[in-house]
Amino acid sequence: MLADSKAFSGFAVDDMEKAKQFYGETLGLNITEEEMGVLGLNLAGGNDVMIYPKPDFEPATYTILNFPVGDIDKSVDE
Numbered sequence: 001m002l003a004d005s006k007a008f009s010g011f012a013v014d015d016m017e018k019a020k021q022f023y024g025e026t027l028g029l030n031i032t033e034e035e036m037g038v039l040g041l042n043l044a045g046g047n048d049v050m051i052y053p054k055p056d057f058e059p060a061t062y063t064i065l066n067f068p069v070g071d072i073d074k075s076v077d078e
Contacts, residue, residue, distance in 0.1 A: 010050035011064045014057035023051070 013019040016039065023041055024031040032040040039051040049065065069075040 008048050008050060009064075010052055011060070012052055012054035012057045014053070014055060016051070016053050019051050 016037065020031055020039055023029045023039075030042040032042060034040050034050070037053055041049040041051055043049065067075075
């Protein structure tokens with residue numbers, strides 16, 4: 001039934017404007033504003049992630065998004 005459905009991931013944030021600024025401006029990723037107040041995070045390779053508002057959000061205690069880089073220290077500094 002879902003074998004041909006293009007799956008996508010999503011995660012919650014408590015401040016959509018901060019999320020838009022962080023992912024769009026700080027990290028330089030392509031952000032789109034979608035319906036119902038959600039953001040689309042358009043990643044390389046055609047992968048999309050949904051960012052949605054959750055007022056009572058508590059930060060995850062686990063990794064929710066990974067970016068492979070050649071040099072982690074250099075990437076953090078940039």
